[in-house]
Amino acid sequence: MSQKKNKTGSRNVTRKQQADRIRAAEEREKRAREAAEAKARTKKIFTIVVCVILVLALCIPTMALTVLSM
DSSP, rough: HOOOOOOHHHHHHOHHHHHHHHHHHHHHHHHHHHHHHHHHHHHHHHHHHHHHHHHHHHHHHHHHHHHHHO
């Protein structure tokens, strides 16, 4: 009987342990959310840079041809 009591007793979580687990879970969620935001921000910046490069790559030769044809 005492062995069963010890086994079930070790499964019980104190309020402090439960609060620590909740705090750790919230911290993991916060880090995951921040990582996702950083990834999205990086993707947006990359997209803007690629668009600017493409616009310049199309505009510069067009302008050069326009100026040379005069």
